[in-house]
Amino acid sequence: MQFEFERRVTPSRRVMLAVPFITIAITVVLSGIMLLIQGKSVGLTFYAFFIEPFESAYSISEIFLKFGPLLLIAQALAIGFRAKIWNIGAEGQMIMGAILAGSVPVYFTDSSSIFMLPAMIVLGALGGMAWASIAAFLKTQYNANEILVTLMLTSIALQILYYLLLGPWKDPMGFNFPQTVMFQDAALFPPIIFGFRLNYSLVIPILFTIFAWIYMEKRFGGFQLVVGGLAPQAATYAGFSSKGAVWKSLLIAGMAAGLAGMSEVAGPIGQLQRSVTSGYGYSAIIVAYLGALHPIGIIFAAFFLAVIHIGGDIALVSADLPISSVHIFQGLLLVTYLASYTFVNYRLKPNRANQEQMEGARS
Amino acid sequence: MNEDQSSLLSLRGLTKIYGSLIANDAVDLNVSPGSIHAVLGENGAGKSTLMKLAYGVVPPDAGEIYWEGEKVDHWNTSIARELGIGMVFQHFSLFETLSVVENIALTIKGTRKELIERINDVSAEYQLEIEPDAMVSSLSVGQRQRVEIIRCLLQDLKLLILDEPTSVLPPQHVRALFDALRKLQDNGVAILYISHKLEEIRELCDTATILRNGKVTGIIDPNKKTAHELATLMIGRDIPKIEQRQSANKSEAAVLKITNLSVTNPDPFGPELKDINLSVFGGEIVGIAGVSGNGQQELGRIISGEDLRKDLPKSAIEILGQSVTDKDVTSRRDLGFSFVPEERLGRGAVPPMSLNQNALLTAFKDGMLKNGFIQNNAVSKFTKKCIDDFKVKCSGTAATANSLSGGNLQKFLVGRELMLAPKFLFMSQPTWGVDVGAANEIRQKLIGLRESGVAILVISEELEELFEITDRIYVLRSGRLSPSLKTSDVTPDEIGEYMIGETREETAHAV
Numbered sequence: 001m002q003f004e005f006e007r008r009v010t011p012s013r014r015v016m017l018a019v020p021f022i023t024i025a026i027t028v029v030l031s032g033i034m035l036l037i038q039g040k041s042v043g044l045t046f047y048a049f050f051i052e053p054f055e056s057a058y059s060i061s062e063i064f065l066k067f068g069p070l071l072l073i074a075q076a077l078a079i080g081f082r083a084k085i086w087n088i089g090a091e092g093q094m095i096m097g098a099i100l101a102g103s104v105p106v107y108f109t110d111s112s113s114i115f116m117l118p119a120m121i122v123l124g125a126l127g128g129m130a131w132a133s134i135a136a137f138l139k140t141q142y143n144a145n146e147i148l149v150t151l152m153l154t155s156i157a158l159q160i161l162y163y164l165l166l167g168p169w170k171d172p173m174g175f176n177f178p179q180t181v182m183f184q185d186a187a188l189f190p191p192i193i194f195g196f197r198l199n200y201s202l203v204i205p206i207l208f209t210i211f212a213w214i215y216m217e218k219r220f221g222g223f224q225l226v227v228g229g230l231a232p233q234a235a236t237y238a239g240f241s242s243k244g245a246v247w248k249s250l251l252i253a254g255m256a257a258g259l260a261g262m263s264e265v266a267g268p269i270g271q272l273q274r275s276v277t278s279g280y281g282y283s284a285i286i287v288a289y290l291g292a293l294h295p296i297g298i299i300f301a302a303f304f305l306a307v308i309h310i311g312g313d314i315a316l317v318s319a320d321l322p323i324s325s326v327h328i329f330q331g332l333l334l335v336t337y338l339a340s341y342t343f344v345n346y347r348l349k350p351n352r353a354n355q356e357q358m359e360g361a362r363s
Numbered sequence: 364m365n366e367d368q369s370s371l372l373s374l375r376g377l378t379k380i381y382g383s384l385i386a387n388d389a390v391d392l393n394v395s396p397g398s399i400h401a402v403l404g405e406n407g408a409g410k411s412t413l414m415k416l417a418y419g420v421v422p423p424d425a426g427e428i429y430w431e432g433e434k435v436d437h438w439n440t441s442i443a444r445e446l447g448i449g450m451v452f453q454h455f456s457l458f459e460t461l462s463v464v465e466n467i468a469l470t471i472k473g474t475r476k477e478l479i480e481r482i483n484d485v486s487a488e489y490q491l492e493i494e495p496d497a498m499v500s501s502l503s504v505g506q507r508q509r510v511e512i513i514r515c516l517l518q519d520l521k522l523l524i525l526d527e528p529t530s531v532l533p534p535q536h537v538r539a540l541f542d543a544l545r546k547l548q549d550n551g552v553a554i555l556y557i558s559h560k561l562e563e564i565r566e567l568c569d570t571a572t573i574l575r576n577g578k579v580t581g582i583i584d585p586n587k588k589t590a591h592e593l594a595t596l597m598i599g600r601d602i603p604k605i606e607q608r609q610s611a612n613k614s615e616a617a618v619l620k621i622t623n624l625s626v627t628n629p630d631p632f633g634p635e636l637k638d639i640n641l642s643v644f645g646g647e648i649v650g651i652a653g654v655s656g657n658g659q660q661e662l663g664r665i666i667s668g669e670d671l672r673k674d675l676p677k678s679a680i681e682i683l684g685q686s687v688t689d690k691d692v693t694s695r696r697d698l699g700f701s702f703v704p705e706e707r708l709g710r711g712a713v714p715p716m717s718l719n720q721n722a723l724l725t726a727f728k729d730g731m732l733k734n735g736f737i738q739n740n741a742v743s744k745f746t747k748k749c750i751d752d753f754k755v756k757c758s759g760t761a762a763t764a765n766s767l768s769g770g771n772l773q774k775f776l777v778g779r780e781l782m783l784a785p786k787f788l789f790m791s792q793p794t795w796g797v798d799v800g801a802a803n804e805i806r807q808k809l810i811g812l813r814e815s816g817v818a819i820l821v822i823s824e825e826l827e828e829l830f831e832i833t834d835r836i837y838v839l840r841s842g843r844l845s846p847s848l849k850t851s852d853v854t855p856d857e858i859g860e861y862m863i864g865e866t867r868e869e870t871a872h873a874v
Binding site: 011218219220221223227230231233234236237238239241 | 667668669691692693696702704706709710711712713714715716720723724725727732735736737
């Protein structure tokens with residue numbers, strides 16, 4: 001029996017709601033098999049992934065620490081994705097945000113001005129926007145593919161960061177390590193609870209989520225973006241600017257990613273170093289899709305991925321899992337999600353005709 | 364059924380289902396040898412699906428196919444071709460960058476010399492003259508159709524299937540086609556002829572199978588019925604006649620004025636608009652006739668502002684006396700311009716979005732926004748009124764655009780644009796893919812609108828439609844516009860001459 005995909009007349013809402021759960025179930029089964037092959041304990045691993053993160057106040061606070069930047073970037077990327085502007089380079093925009101924000105404490109090492117942090121926030125946002133605007137300019141002016149441009153700009157941003165860390169911004173007292181000085185308190189977000197790394201930068205993603213929800217659900221600007229994504233010809237027909245959509249999508253994402261980068265250097269990392277992004281720029285793509293590109297869905301998705309991140313870290317130790325297994329697990333999650341999502345728009349149907357033809361050919 | 368013995372192709376109980384749509388529901392069809400058999404039905408009745416089943420392009424979900432009285436299993440295109448069935452699709456399958464003989468060599472065996480000889484023989488016999496070495500890209504639509512028919516004739520043809528063959532032809536070419544088809548019939552070839560044009564079928568065919576909503580509603584002799592009776596069978600109810608009154612209040616100044624407009628086309632095979640002069644006054648309906656692909660799309664986008672060319676002279680396009688040549692869609696709409704494009708899904712409407720959202724698409728300036736926030740109450744009030752006033756059949760304001768039938772969606776789009784109280788309405792192919800009933804309602808609306816002084820421009824392939832509603836007609840051919848012709852003073856044949864162009868030259872060796 002052969003099957004073929006048949007397009008549904010209307011996307012199935014039931015399947016859409018079931019997709020996240022199906023995704024998680026299949027991922028758990030597949031990674032369970034992977035663990036068995038590796039000879040690791042399945043029970044122990046899932047315990048480490050899903051239960052242990054909630055067993056201590058500290059690891060719960062760490063979940064929220066990861067939750068923040070994932071949420072912030074994913075919300076912004078989702079806005080662009082719904083307009084079918086594929087910004088894959090939030091990572092680079094994040095780095096530029098971190099660099100520009102980091103320039104303040106690097107040049108004003110001794111300042112304890114209260115304007116320090118606000119200046120860093122503004123510069124962080126501008127850094128990300130500036131980087132994203134290069135892609136927007138090339139797209140609108142020369143129709144350069146934004147997937148490639150944003151991705152390549154990420155490599156460039158990384159090299160700029162490396163140059164600064166190895167050259168002009170290197171901490172003179174840092175034993176030649178590629179990192180800047182540790183930032184003074186005035187350049188850091190205060191912790192929400194003393195002793196934990198979780199800090200007030202979490203306010204930014206929360207505010208941004210409210211903004212994203214209002215923008216996409218209530219504002220005409222969001223509607224225009226969605227129309228451009230679903231039916232570009234209809235957008236032209238209605239007089240919505242397609243160049244405007246490119247600029248809006250990329251600038252919003254650049255701003256969010258820049259702020260996320262800023263929050264990292266002004267938060268848990270506290271300096272500029274090689275790994276300022278922790279891969280949030282890429283993980284956020286998964287989060288955006290796992291949340292069905294919807295502001296509310298993305299909250300859950302970001303939380304889930306944050307749990308897995310922390311769970312992965314824990315599993316490395318307590319379940320003795322290699323780091324690549326953690327990556328495979330996260331990769332499985334996205335692939336299964338995309339595969340499951342197909343069923344929102346399509347259904348499987350036995351292909352009788354094909355089968356008959358095959359039999360006909362055989363006889 | 365006794366006549367099966369004598370029938371060439373017999374389809375029994377064919378059913379084809381696409382998703383939730385039953386395109387063909389247990390359809391029977393018997394084609395006798397040497398007959399011209401019509402399949403008649405309005406848009407969306409399942410004609411094209413039935414032909415695809417007959418030619419084996421798609422397999423049926425149920426039913427049997429008999430050839431000369433014998434059941435054929437695993438019916439598919441190659442079996443159909445072997446048995447002597449040829450088909451000319453509505454959209455031709457020719458490569459533009461190859462010559463006629465090269466295109467034919469792709470499916471017919473033989474050396475180049477043999478093929479050229481055979482092409483010349485066949486074209487002489489049926490007076491389907493064609494230059495075998497001509498590039499397809501240089502051929503007119505009628506000539507391309509001729510290539511397709513000749514390709515079918517080069518095989519051992521017993522049955523020729525034609526899908527809406529005249530929809531792309533000017534009246535003069537239709538006659539040449541009919542002559543060729545009758546000669547084919549004399550040579551014993553049966554023809555299966557799909558059309559929704561009643562007069563043609565009455566002129567040409569011996570038998571007609573009528574389809575409605577995927578079901579056979581009658582097998583009749585078209586010569587014994589009037590066109591009106593056929594139409595009633597086709598749509599299942601009576602159609603009212605449109606009352607045509609003389610235009611009363613034509614405006615003094617032109618509402619749309621296009622002066623010496625020439626536009627290049629980025630597509631090397633696409634038509635270029637050359638030296639277009641066009642004016643539309645308030646209180647009149649102006650039609651642009653012509654076969655699609657002669658620059659209709661291009662002209663449409665230039666008028667709407669979707670294709671914005673800033674390098675044109677300022678005087679090229681004027682709406683209500685103002686130059687809009689370098690103004691975008693929104694500023695043109697602000698002047699009182701409304702537009703319904705020929706593609707409804709994906710251009711006039713966003714397919715997966717609700718009617719509410721689709722109302723917002725172009726009517727957003729009608730009090731639907733407050734500081735950029737969407738006012739849902741205002742939107743749904745507008746949508747509801749549109750659905751009620753224009754009798755749009757749908758499940759409500761939340762119904763998605765792609766859940767509506769072509770006719771109902773068109774009614775919604777026309778309603779949306781009319782509710783904006785335009786001073787200038789532009790419609791491209793207003794009744795493409797629209798059922799007869801809805802088409803009638805739309806034409807009625809246009810005429811009513813004209814009475815209230817609105818300037819209306821209609822691009823249409825359907826000559827009958829243009830003759831029914833317009834005051835003046837232009838003909839667009841190869842990107843050039845004919846002079847303005849008063850509808851009451853011209854005949855379809857004269858329009859047809861403009862559609863063909865330099866009539867005499869071309870007829871001399873081509874028609």
